[in-house]
Amino acid sequence: xxxxxxxxxxxxxxxxxxxxxxxxxxxxxxxxxxxxxxxxxxxxxxxxxxxxxxxxxxxxxxxxxxxxxxxx
Numbered sequence: 001x002x003x004x005x006x007x008x009x010x011x012x013x014x015x016x017x018x019x020x021x022x023x024x025x026x027x028x029x030x031x032x033x034x035x036x037x038x039x040x041x042x043x044x045x046x047x048x049x050x051x052x053x054x055x056x057x058x059x060x061x062x063x064x065x066x067x068x069x070x071x072x
Contacts, residue, residue: 007040 002008009022026033
């Protein structure tokens with residue numbers, strides 16, 4: 001997932017001029033390129049399989065507390 005101007009630059013798909021401007025902006029500014037790259041890596045690390053499984057288990061536990069019935 002791209003967070004506009006945080007982890008990347010979002011451009012509407014049919015907007016070729018906007019796409020070119022975004023590329024030019026990143027190429028013209030090494031600081032911008034580095035800031036986006038660092039933020040993107042940090043953001044992506046939140047989506048490991050272990051983290052996704054932990055979040056899913058927490059949601060399931062929260063939503064099923066007191067609702068599960070023992071099988072006999």
